[in-house]
Amino acid sequence: METGTAQKMGRPYVYISRTESFSACHRLHSPYLTDEENRETYGKCNNSNGHGHNYKVEVVLRGPVDPKTGMVMNLVDLKSYINRSIMDALDHKNIDKDVPYFKSTVSTTENVAVFIWDRLSELVPHGLLYEVKIHETDKNVVYYRGDVQ
Ligand SMILES: Nc1nc2c(c(=O)[nH]1)N=C([C@H](O)[C@H](O)COP(=O)(O)OP(=O)(O)OP(=O)(O)O)CN2
Numbered sequence: 001m002e003t004g005t006a007q008k009m010g011r012p013y014v015y016i017s018r019t020e021s022f023s024a025c026h027r028l029h030s031p032y033l034t035d036e037e038n039r040e041t042y043g044k045c046n047n048s049n050g051h052g053h054n055y056k057v058e059v060v061l062r063g064p065v066d067p068k069t070g071m072v073m074n075l076v077d078l079k080s081y082i083n084r085s086i087m088d089a090l091d092h093k094n095i096d097k098d099v100p101y102f103k104s105t106v107s108t109t110e111n112v113a114v115f116i117w118d119r120l121s122e123l124v125p126h127g128l129l130y131e132v133k134i135h136e137t138d139k140n141v142v143y144y145r146g147d148v149q
């Protein structure tokens, strides 16, 4: 097999990603704040009947290219992991009421990103998951890379 410069210097690490969309509704309301504090903090997003989004989520993996398959991971497998960990749990759901995790965790996009990361981590082979990026709206984007303090 021909080897290029990158292969001669070491095994290339490559980033791959898949993007999916899901629709869900939620209400920003923290059990740790009073009703008045919730209204002040979240404004229109504290509306008692909630509001909806068409979320876009991009899952990025980073890893070595398998010399036999030429892939970091088969994207068909990543699609299956995303369907099981994200779409089944969140698509067409009321995030606060349908997803037990959010009974006591406010459904900000930050927390949705952590939820998705944790669920994907159970399926994606260790060390490959690099980033979960969520577009809550066209303008609001949240990234999580598994960092903890
Ligand atoms: N740090 C965060 N701030 C906010 C979050 C969040 O998840 N993390 N979420 C919201 C709301 O859920 C909300 O729906 C977004 O509202 P808004 O920015 O007003 O929506 P748009 O992007 O559509 O902006 P427009 O200015 O209305 O066009 C709020 N904050």
Ligand SMILES: [Zn+2]
Pocket: 026, 045, 051, 052, 053
């Ligand atoms: Zn919202």
